[in-house]
Amino acid sequence: MPNVSRRGLIGGAIAVGALSAACDPAPTPNPGPSIVVSLPPFDPKDWASVRAQFAYDPAIANMATFVFASSPATVRAAIARHQAQFDFNPIEYLHANEVRNNNAVKDAAAEYLGGTAHEVMLTDSTTMGLGLLYNGIRLSPGDEILTTEHDFYATYESLRWRTARDGATVRRVRLYEDPAKASVDEIVSNLAAAIRPNTKVIALTWVHSSTGVTLPVKEITRMVAGRALVCLDSVHGFGAELSNAADLGVDFLVSGTHKWLFGPRGTGLIWGKTVAWQQYLPVIPTFDFQARGNSASPGGYKSFEYQWSVAEAFAFHKSIGRDRITARIKELAAKLKDGLAGIKGITLHTPRAAELSAGIICCSVEGMQPTTAKNLLYTKGVLASVTPYNPAYLRFGTSMVNTEADVERTLKEVRALV
Ligand SMILES: Cc1ncc(COP(=O)(O)O)c(C=O)c1O
The missing domain is CATH 3.90.1150.10 (Aspartate Aminotransferase, domain 1)
Incomplete structure (x- = not known):
């Protein structure tokens, strides 16, 4: 990682200003607007009270919240607080808060995932995560990526572009005939039979949004036993299933945090084992100079008020x-x-x-x-x-x-x- 900070990058041109500033008294930071948001009373043990934290239309039975979330009151309040500060003085608010808030999100994610904060990359969505991962993973010509007939469009497209670039190949396997009658044995044995000596990556989805089938991921990773990197689109298991990444035994896990976790819209993450990140070459330059290894989150200025408020979504989930x-x-x-x-x-x-x-x-x-x-x-x-x-x-x-x-x-x- 180069030894620069974002301030350093931006500050190159203002070095003269910085010198003369040394003679001037430091400006007193203006605390900015304080936003007071009143939160509904919350009893995490009571499902009616959980429901009351959301602003969903009360007139409908919303059986599609998992497609794109609305967030609970604490998350909406955090977004509003950050947004007011960003509107007031975006650069100073960012500089004063980015390390702490990025780390708070990564710490919360790591706790949830059973990993460490430096194994977490923050993204905007599952789709962004899949695109970054499958285009950044190191492969040689002749290496194969094995995926399934049950995966999502974003996996297929990421793999299509990837294989068009560097001579790696991709193949799909059908894991079950009738989803309603799928069994652990059928799924694991179909996948096992499809693995070849040149299979370097196995691209799977935890909960199939095409059928609702949840893959027996622990059994799969036991069967694969390190012969290939197992990468999992986890979006419909993340926040819904109990297992964490360490239990599942996968090498990479990709998820949005704006579905079952009810995090802010436009947020997500990639988690990878420390050794697995060594197989990854970044696609988008990072601005996260605190990060170690290749798990540095993609950079550029972002809608930080949303990204940082993911920490509140984890806290809400944990409180229940x-x-x-x-x-x-x-x-x-x-x-x-x-x-x-x-x-x-x-x-x-x-x-x-x-x-x-x-x-x-x-x-x-x-x-x-x-x-x-x-x-x-x-x-x-x-x-x-x-x-x-x-x-x-x-x-x-x-x-x-x-x-x-x-x-x-x-x-x-x-x-x-x-
Ligand atoms: C299996 C699966 N992966 C990824 C996505 C896309 O998620 P995101 O909105 O986080 O990119 C969806 C649906 O939206 C999906 O069903």
Whole structure:
């Protein structure tokens, strides 16, 4: 890492000013505007109180919070506080606070992930993380990246560009035939059979947004046993599943923090084992000169008020309890899956087993396009989504802001569709 600081970079041209400033009295820092935000009372043990921390439209059962989050009151307040200061004096506020606040986010992420702060790179989204990782990972001509037929567009596009650049190849494997009947054995053995001696990277997604299947990642990394780097798009497991990166045994984990964690929009991260970062060459120059190794976050001036407020999202999650949040998501998902499975004309595509699914639930409605079903449900106050895959399915997500009443209302309106 070069021995410069951002101040040094910017300050090169103002060295004369700095010299003459040495003779002048230092300006008294102006504390800037103080923003007072009143927060609703909060009892983290009470799910109604958790729900009350959000500004979601109370008139609808929002079963699509996982697509793009709205943040709880503490996160919105932190964004507002930082924003007022940035509007007042952006440069001074940045210089006075960037190291502390970047480190606070990385410390909170590391605690959540079971790693260390210098293993964390801050990004704007899962998509940015996937693009950086797959384009920065060191490969030689003839090396192969193995991915699956169940991954997201951003993984496929990142890999396509990467392989077009330097002669590495990419191949896809199908891990299960019928998602509803997928098993740990089927998934692990299909992946094992597809690994070749030149497979250097395995690009997977933890929870498939196409089907709701959750990969048995621990079993997979045990099977791979270090023969290739295992990289995981974790966005629908991060903030929803209990395992942390260390438990999963992956080499790299990529996630947005603006879905199940309910962090500020436009935030995300990459975590990598310290040794795995040695296989990575940065793509975007960093401004984070405190960082060690190659995990330095991509630089340029950013919407720091959002990035820094990710720390509050981790704190909110922690105050409720990670185990309680996972249990709640799975309990509501089980209720919804049980109900959907009992409706004639509905085919559930997500496994019923809690170890092979998280909070995403996909189904189809006999004789109806998923988009039609989604639109009809919305007219009845239920917000669902449609999977951006082929085949497309009607999709729901049970997050910590949902209630039993949301699930019942969803079931009632789905019944009315068939
Ligand atoms: C599996 C998966 N990865 C990545 C993304 C994109 O996430 P982000 O908005 O954080 O880029 C999505 C959906 O939005 C997704 O379903």
